[in-house]
Amino acid sequence: MSLLSYLDYAGIALFAATGALAASRKQLDMIGFLFFAVVTGLGGGTVRDIVLGRVPVFWVLNPDYILICCAIGAVVFFTAHLVESRYRLLIWLDAIGLSAYCVMGAAKGLAATGSPTIAIVTGTLTASLGGVLRDLLANEPSVLLRPEIYITAALVGAAVFTGANEFGVPLYLASGIGALAAFAIRGGALYFGWTFPTYRHKPGRHPDEVM
Amino acid sequence: MSLLSYLDYAGIALFAATGALAASRKQLDMIGFLFFAVVTGLGGGTVRDIVLGRVPVFWVLNPDYILICCAIGAVVFFTAHLVESRYRLLIWLDAIGLSAYCVMGAAKGLAATGSPTIAIVTGTLTASLGGVLRDLLANEPSVLLRPEIYITAALVGAAVFTGANEFGVPLYLASGIGALAAFAIRGGALYFGWTFPTYRHKPGRHPDEVM
């Protein structure tokens, strides 16, 4: 199995675990765990396949992906209480999943269209949509709205992979450095609290209109 | 018209009615009723068709589905005040719609792929997504986050239909018992207050991190 296939399964499995952890934070029942694991694990890749015109989508062609997500949901249901901080575990698993998923997304976008721009966009979308869907369904504040470096990590990972590929770097190496680049940025942001300068409001005449 | 076709129209019409009832609870105008009726009635089936690669989706091929949803939205606009408890009506219509929709979704998944796993997943997704979309757009707490048996009913209905089909039970009979199984479970959960054991938090060292 190639490194890309490993990244594919790793990204899906890790996002599925974050979905199940979100379900544990909401104290759902077993079926709720499975639902969140499936939607979070497969959501980003589903949108990627659809916009690229690769339908039926990947998990319809290979139902193993669904079974993997369900198995992970069940394992988390029975083991999540062993973890000291489920939230910290969730964000770190999410960081590794993001790194794997952004490279896979870029690779599929590149294979389908040959366009580096599309590869970067599908990589970024793929890696961030699973978490966005999870937060939306769990009714938690989306990571999009926190002043954190999240989408940027996916964007850089996808761009590094795509750029390395354009320069003729072998696929397994390009995948590896793309995933590492994404993880270095997201992990650094989590560990050191890195942020970008955010938009600063200079109040106009009606500041009450600016929420 | 076959029993499956009846279930198809029934599921769509009932979900459209629940969408319009949600619009009535938000005191929207007539167009808001039509929008919620269309999105709730057609949402689940739209996602089902897209992931299966059956595009253009069903209501693009047959616009009658849109007109049915609009007609129901209009009827609800003028009659919802006659109902004593619109919320109770909504959840019971939703229960019947769920039962019809999960069998239809499984039947379409089976027809498109031949895979029982996919049939069960598309049946479950189809039946639950309309209500999830309705709650998301109406900014109400999603049924996903309530400790209720909801997705499970769709899952069982889809599985019973798919299993019966595998064992050679005729289509109309498999459809009927699948829908009845789903309704028995969802109806029982509503009437008797059945729930599953939910995940119970055993606090770790930082309980404030666990929301």
Add this chain to the structure above:
Amino acid sequence: MSLLSYLDYAGIALFAATGALAASRKQLDMIGFLFFAVVTGLGGGTVRDIVLGRVPVFWVLNPDYILICCAIGAVVFFTAHLVESRYRLLIWLDAIGLSAYCVMGAAKGLAATGSPTIAIVTGTLTASLGGVLRDLLANEPSVLLRPEIYITAALVGAAVFTGANEFGVPLYLASGIGALAAFAIRGGALYFGWTFPTYRHKPGRHPDEVM
């Protein structure tokens, strides 16, 4: 370039600008601006293409659309503070974007299916989904739930374009009057505060159940 192409780019660019303005109201960083610009600018058209079976979707076939949205997101990042009321600017840009997008959506629906009903539905969906997605991701109350004339404007614009087309009016003229009709209604609603009669609750016996 035809009037339809102008409307296409105009609708996308204006919605991208409203997405970036929403990001400014949430005080996101530059990447957050780009993400909101891309999702709001391209979201409605993406759903339109998918349900019509036109995949890969338009921006995969022509990545310029993505670059336009990113450029607009960057411009807004550096200039939004110059605007006195960013919220007022957002809703007026949204009104013009809505007018352009509903005609484009109807034109694409008509070209793909030949059905006036589908044309009106895709026009309405296309024009309203970008804003709905933006509000959902930004965790702001959706325009759907406000007693405002919004979807109606998109519906009328799409219907006027489609009707004019059916009566043999040349394409550029039909596009123009469709867009003007939509803008007249949405602009009037914003300027004069027009609303439709909303659903009025006549309380039943359990008013506490009716939220």
